[in-house]
Amino acid sequence: MTDRSPAARKPIRTAITDEDGIDFAIIELFFFAYRDFTSDPDQILADYGFGRAHHRVLHFVNRRPGLTVAELLDVLKITKQSLARVLKQLIDTDHIVQLQGPRDRRQRELYPTARGRALALALARPQSRRIRAALEDSGTNERASIERFLEAMVNPELRAQIDIVPAKISGKSHGDH
Amino acid sequence: MTDRSPAARKPIRTAITDEDGIDFAIIELFFFAYRDFTSDPDQILADYGFGRAHHRVLHFVNRRPGLTVAELLDVLKITKQSLARVLKQLIDTDHIVQLQGPRDRRQRELYPTARGRALALALARPQSRRIRAALEDSGTNERASIERFLEAMVNPELRAQIDIVPAKISGKSHGDH
């Protein structure tokens, strides 16, 4: 089946373009943007012996204090076993604590400690700086359109995960500005 | 030094907000958007026994036909040894060919084959569809502002890597001659 003839190995010397209406420009920009976006916290995490997995857990536990292990697995889309090691390390280092669920005592509600909150903020700070700078650089007054675009990039079924977050929903939920 | 007292493990029950001016909304949206953005090609790659690493190599070899191994390593920011396995598989399956450099015969110029070109397109198609849909959904007529934002998110020193690409400006570049 596989064509091993020399012809099949002829090199194509022209660059792929936006033929077929494929948006390579944004595809590639998205790759580079995300690569650099995650590189900031990666540097900090290395000091703790943590990886990106720890960051994600820390982030969501801070964003939705009291979420259960099952809920966390659902958001991260990883397996229980993958989470286990990472979560254990974060608990052992007092970044996260588990509390028995009030209604269902089988559940473990996850909360950040002061230390976990501090680390989450430290990790988010350079990312936020980068975003702010990008919004200014690009002259994008329209922060809202960036937000809408990113949200529209998420699978519709999964958009629920986003809206769980407090801030966003009622446009201006008290608390900050 | 580590405070192991009970006080240090007190749970924080309030969600982290945009306190300190941290832009959690976009941080999180970026995470979800990229997660789903990469999930499309991941599905296709699985059929070939390939992973995300193969996708990246394939993409850049198609984008910049004739780039050398060293240049590819620089763009991907991985080590030679990491690239080796992936590249070997792509060559063995006739997705990519190596040609001896014309000026410097130590160099190996990398080119896609017809098959490699086809796979790159197949992988990009769903991503491009998602982008197109997101631009329409979000009513963002201003595709340019999304592009500017993403570009501004990239480390300035590394923006050169982006601009190497032909397409963008004179829609009809010939790659080489």
Place this chain on the structure above:
DNA sequence: AAATTGCGTCAATAGTACTGACATATTCCC
């Protein structure tokens, strides 16, 4: 009482990355 659920853990495996070391061919430079 029995079945189910939420969580934790053990064992085995895989994919992707890393560092270090070394071989080969080629080119550069004195």
Place this chain on the structure above:
DNA sequence: GGGAATATGTCAGTACTATTGACGCAATTT
């Protein structure tokens, strides 16, 4: 010409993140 530097390939060892499968325990549900 000959040595140094360069471009690539490869071998060995390690680490991290992820996977699946299986099992145990406690609590809840039926």
